[in-house]
Amino acid sequence: MLDQKIIPQTSFSIFWKLKSLNCSFMTWLTQYYPFSLLYRDRLFHYNNLRVNKLMLRMENVALKAGVEILILSGGTGEYMAEMIGHLDPKTKNRPGIITILETAFQDKYGTIFVRDEGDNVRILIPNEIFQKII
Structure with a gap:
């Protein structure tokens, strides 16, 4: 059995x-x-391959910092690129984890902002830095 x-x-x-x-x-x-x-708006489209790889690299940076995050979507605006990530809803000390994430991303990539929005985590990257990272 x-x-x-x-x-x-x-x-x-x-x-x-x-x-x-x-x-x-x-x-x-x-x-x-x-x-x-x-499927031009999907993550698996060939034009979005670099963004997909960046999202995976950012997840690895967060994992090395001791935070498990899942980045599922994102987009670019006029001034900022933004990505939406998800933390475990049962996570305690969310403000501390947001600070750890922001510090880890800034150490690796430069000016990146992380904001808590309830269930989601918004990662904001200025377009100049976003183009350098990609």
């Missing part, structure tokens, strides 16, 4: 492997016309 803990973990890992294969394939595919016209 199978242990019940093995089945969800196995299906979860299979799901993430298939998702990563699909994203890799879609990234490769969207660099060629006419497929480049599809």
